[in-house]
Every structure is written in C-alpha cells, then in structure tokens.
Amino acid sequence: MDLKAALKGKLSEKQLAILNKSFDSVGQVAIIEIPEELQKKKKLIAETLLKQNKQFKTIAEKVSGAGGKYRIKKLKVIIGSKSLTAEYRESGCSFKVSLGKVYFSPRFGTERLRLAKLVQPKENVGVFFAGCGPYCIVIMKHSKATSCVGFEWNPVAVKDFEENIRKNKMQTQVQAVKGDVKKTAEKFKGKFDRIIMPSPSNAIEYFKTALQCCKKNAVIHYYCFSETSGPFKKRLEEVKKIARENGKSLKLLDSKVVRPYSKEICQIVLDLRVK
Ligand SMILES: C[S@@+](CC[C@H](N)C(=O)[O-])C[C@H]1O[C@@H](n2cnc3c(N)ncnc32)[C@H](O)[C@@H]1O
The missing domain is CATH 3.40.50.150 (Vaccinia Virus protein VP39)
Incomplete structure (x- = not known):
C-alpha cells in the first residue's frame, strides 16, 4: 500500500491531493518533503511511513534543497533515531553518509x-x-x-x-x-x-x-x-x-x-x- 492509500480517512481529500507520496531512502533514513499546508500533520505522515517500511529507523524532513558552498540539503528528524548517519548500499558497494552535513x-x-x-x-x-x-x-x-x-x-x-x-x-x-x-x-x-x-x-x-x-x-x-x-x-x-x-x-x-x-x-x- 502506498503512503496516500495508508493515510486515506486520516487526511482530508484536499490534504491527500497535496501529499508528496515519493520519498528518498538512504539506508535506514527516509527523507520526505512536507508542504507548508501539511506541517501540522507531519508526525502522522512520518509514523505511517515508518509503520509501512520496517527498514527505516529515522524519518526526516527535507527543510531545504541543496545549497551553500557544500551543496547541503538541510534535514530535520521528525521521528525515530536522531542519527542522520546512514549506512547505504548501491550497486554492490557500501557507504557511510553523514546526511545533513554532506551532499548525497x-x-x-x-x-x-x-x-x-x-x-x-x-x-x-x-x-x-x-x-x-x-x-x-x-x-x-x-x-x-x-x-x-x-x-x-x-x-x-x-x-x-x-x-x-x-x-x-x-x-x-x-x-x-x-x-x-x-x-x-x-x-x-x-x-x-x-x-x-x-x-x-x-x-x-x-x-x-x-x-x-x-x-x-x-x-x-x-x-x-x-x-x-x-x-x-x-x-x-x-x-x-x-x-x-x-x-x-x-x-x-x-x-x-x-x-x-x-x-x-x-x-x-x-x-x-x-x-
Ligand atoms: C552536487 S554535490 C555532488 C557530490 C557527489 N558527487 C555526489 O553526487 O554525491 C557537489 C560537491 O562538490 C563539492 N565542491 C563544490 N565546489 C568544489 C571545489 N571547488 N572543490 C572541491 N569540491 C567542491 C561540494 O562540496 C559538494 O560536495
């Protein structure tokens, strides 16, 4: 079930229409974008995402796009472990990524x-x-x-x-x-x-x-x-x-x-x- 379907009945139709159902997953961290109008519902959204995806330990919100000298995206933990250090695998390789401090x-x-x-x-x-x-x-x-x-x-x-x-x-x-x-x-x-x-x-x-x-x-x-x-x-x-x-x-x-x-x-x- 996708995030929108799981939130049916908990968010209004109008709120569901602006909900961004896609998110980035970097190891045990999920990064979602929450529109201004849904800020009050972000805990509910994060809890639903966490329940649906047992591999995540942290649900973080993307507060800004890549910016500044180091092209860093600002993140804020909504729920879960406070650590934004992710262990990520891609194409048979493993990576440590200090999310929020490093572009990735x-x-x-x-x-x-x-x-x-x-x-x-x-x-x-x-x-x-x-x-x-x-x-x-x-x-x-x-x-x-x-x-x-x-x-x-x-x-x-x-x-x-x-x-x-x-x-x-x-x-x-x-x-x-x-x-x-x-x-x-x-x-x-x-x-x-x-x-x-x-x-x-x-x-x-x-x-x-x-x-x-x-x-x-x-x-x-x-x-x-x-x-x-x-x-x-x-x-x-x-x-x-x-x-x-x-x-x-x-x-x-x-x-x-x-x-x-x-x-x-x-x-x-x-x-x-x-x-
Ligand atoms: C868009 S990020 C890409 C990082 C990496 N290639 C990736 O995709 O995960 C650009 C990176 O270039 C670095 N950077 C920008 N200008 C640089 C410079 N003059 N010398 C060295 N690094 C630089 C930034 O700190 C940032 O980490």
Whole structure:
C-alpha cells in the first residue's frame, strides 16, 4: 500500500491531493518533503511511513534543497533515531553518509553505473566534486580502471569518503584529495583518461581546470542545468568556447537529460572527447 492509500480517512481529500507520496531512502533514513499546508500533520505522515517500511529507523524532513558552498540539503528528524548517519548500499558497494552535513542523492545510482560501464581497462579517472565518494567507488567496483582520484572540499564529506574507501577495500586504487579542486588538481595536469564533473550548479567554473588535467583523447562527463525546451545546444557551445580558448576542441559523444529539475529546468550531461 502506498503512503496516500495508508493515510486515506486520516487526511482530508484536499490534504491527500497535496501529499508528496515519493520519498528518498538512504539506508535506514527516509527523507520526505512536507508542504507548508501539511506541517501540522507531519508526525502522522512520518509514523505511517515508518509503520509501512520496517527498514527505516529515522524519518526526516527535507527543510531545504541543496545549497551553500557544500551543496547541503538541510534535514530535520521528525521521528525515530536522531542519527542522520546512514549506512547505504548501491550497486554492490557500501557507504557511510553523514546526511545533513554532506551532499548525497540516491537518485543518481543509474547514472553512476552508466559511467562505470563506459570506463575502459587501465584508465585513470578523476572525479571533481566527489562528495562522500559514490562515483569513485561504484566506478572502481564495476570497471577495470587502474585508479580513481576524487576531489572534494567539504571536510565531513572527505572523512566519509575516506571511510568508504576503507569499507570497500579500495585503498590502493581510490584516493580522496581534500581542498578546492582548482588548486589541488594542479598536481594532476595531464593525468586523467576521464574526468567526471557531477556538480551541475558550478562545474562550468572548473572546465578549464578539467581540460588541463586531461590526457590526449580523454573524455569529460560534464553535468549542468539547462532549459527543458532546448537543453543541449547552448551548453555545448559554452564548453566548446572554453576548449577553443585553451587550444583544444571537443567532440560530443553523447548527451542526455539526467533528471527534470523544475518545469523549465532540467539537469543534463554531455559526454565529450577532448582533442
Ligand atoms: C552536487 S554535490 C555532488 C557530490 C557527489 N558527487 C555526489 O553526487 O554525491 C557537489 C560537491 O562538490 C563539492 N565542491 C563544490 N565546489 C568544489 C571545489 N571547488 N572543490 C572541491 N569540491 C567542491 C561540494 O562540496 C559538494 O560536495
């Protein structure tokens, strides 16, 4: 039974109509969005969700979308254990995630696997904006890459990332580099066969740095927001311009909408070969 069906008779028809029945589940933590009009009913909603899903220990409310320097979503526990440290599994890998202190979304699991399948044997992969390490770890697990270096400046995310490297026994292949990638990537000029840039709000500012870290014929997976009405052309021109200014050219290998963000805006990825 879904959440709406379970709340029939306990909420009015009007309240049921605005109830968001989908929620994110990160290990033992469920994250729900409660509209303003249902704030007084949030305990009832959380209790119902908890009763229906025995695997959860905590039901938390998403108080804000991803924001600030570390792109953190603010969360507030409604019921259950006060701990927002989740133990999460994805694609055969395990993760510790300090929810509320670190950016994390389980919604990109399919995208992480897609990337892992594109990685060729012996590649050295770089992940700018690594968070607690999900891209590096899933890629290392499902490809024959030689190494994966993740760059991240949120100290809590780096701590989780380091723990996740140990948890998944990848100490010899995966490295977490702490600090601003614009500075820390200096040591990795010309080192990567593939660079992943999963920070759609600011990846453009780091595209030049990514180009500098590419080996000959490397691939960049560039994530950004765009207009739903015509998502690819303008964004492709922007990165092509940066490439030209830096004496390189780009060949578009693939492009896709990763997820809708709002009615007018979506998140896209451009897979680009650097020449
Ligand atoms: C949208 S989150 C993605 C995190 C991770 N890739 C994931 O999907 O779980 C972007 C991440 O990039 C980090 N970040 C943003 N700018 C950065 C910079 N200049 N240097 C290092 N990390 C940065 C943020 O702290 C945040 O953790």
